[in-house]
Amino acid sequence: MKTEPDVFSFGDLQALGTQGTFWEGVRNYQARNFMREMRVGDQVLIYHSSTKSPAIVGLARVIQESQTDLSQFDVNSPYFDAKASPEKPRWEGVMVQATQALKSPVSLQDLRAWPGIEDFILLRKGNRLSVMPVTAKVLEIVLKHAMMAGDE
DNA sequence: GCCAACGTTGGC
């Protein structure tokens, strides 16, 4: 899951502790559909985008499955969607909780340099998905390079 | 700040 650290960082998520947070504001159907497939307990990689060194910075966990994103109905929210209504909601989100920060963030540059993860959606040119699936293989490589493969 | 790539919108 991507987030802009200026808006909401992994540190912000950590600060919320075990209560976690509702992952609001996803406004892309493909990303929404990926969230629908998430299950409680699923591991999540948190990626900082639109920053000086884009990188996977921490791990999180799904604590509640997909439900309606109420911010779509809130005219005061930056995520307000005039075409959505409580009768016909468009957007959803999951609840996530931080588990731990990576000892060393895995930068986009690092990711591009490693063999075996060329098919990672994150690395695709022009990729704009804010939520995407990660294969077990990619997860393993990322954790290994973050030097915490034994922590889970 | 630039710009390539993408998703969405809306006219036809």
Added chain:
DNA sequence: GCCAACGTTGGC
């Protein structure tokens, strides 16, 4: 249903 125009994302 097509597709040009537009707005947004996000790396650089």
